[in-house]
Amino acid sequence: MAPSSRSIPREAFRQRRLYDGKESAYVPLYQDEAVYRRSLSEHIAAARSHGMLGCSLKSVRNLRELDRLGLKKGEKVLDAGSGGGLLLNQLKARYGVDGWGVDIAPLAVQRARQCGDPGIHYRVGALEQLPFKTGFFDAVVSFDVLEHVEDKEAVLKEMLRVLKPGGRFLFYAISKGDFLTWHWFLRKISGNRLGRDDEAGHKYEQFLDAGETRRQLASMGAGDLSIGYLHSFFSLALDEAVVWAAMRRGRGATEKSPAATPAKQMRQEAPVKIPGSKLLVYRGLRVLAPCIEALELPWKTFGLANGFFVRGRKAI
Secondary structure: OOOOHHHOOHHHHHHHHHHOOOOOOOOOOOOOHHHHHHHHHHHHHHHHHHOOOOOOHHHHHHHHHHHHHOOOOOOEEEEEOOOOOHHHHHHHHHHOOEEEEEEOOHHHHHHHHHHOOOOOEEEEOOHHHOOOOOOOEEEEEEEOOHHHOOOHHHHHHHHHHOEEEEEEEEEEEEEOOOOOOHHHHHHHHOOOOOOOOOOOOOOHHHOEOHHHHHHHHHHOOOEEEEEEEEOOOHHHHHHHHHHHHHHHHHHHHHHHOOOOOOHHHHHOOOOOOOOHHHHHHHHHHHHHHHHHHHHOHHHHHOOOOOEEEEEEEOOO
């Protein structure tokens, strides 16, 4: 059952409306069931066959961080802020985990249940009050979510609460420390029109400080903490170029197509085959990733990046 508007913070209520598709300024990726079903099928096939979580430098880094988390087959893994279930389906396809998801938006949970692996469990709920027993999960992951919540301390406490003693966690969030990064540069040369990071309900005052997040987790008893920065300059510029090129290709394919594929036909299509061009780009990005990360060491030394990972364990 979805939480009532009185039981969740005001910011969470705003995010729920946004990700339920009730705000004209934003259209969730899963708004159209048939389109999302097809997209999710492609992502699952890519994760299962190629260990591929997307086609970007960020997806290459996501995979590396998740591999370091050491997920094992059958482990109970929570995705806190699971959206339409994309990450959970990828984790089950690659690692064979017992996936659980929770999200504030009922539409997101509905699409996850409709379009993804039926063996994954989903709940509608606020991250400040997770609907799970203490010590229930072996691992908790949360990507691109913490910048959407107001009471970050409460959310972090809840994520640790539902972990078993010794359980692992991995979070990724947008950082406030973006001085001299690619987006900082874009804001300067465009008069603050570009590089604003205000899409998808983002607000700068909700972005996180990596050092403060680490201190909060340490004060809650978390151990083995490590911070990893991502998207300082060249990596973010390249990822945005890849996204721009993919959008242009997508528009071209749409213009050439005489009509949209009916939803019923999409559900009955043969197993998804990953386009060769996409695989080629992804493999190229994997080769480039270590070189670009080395180029960004001057930024990362001072904690300057558009985002960061934090990984650790709950105390035993």
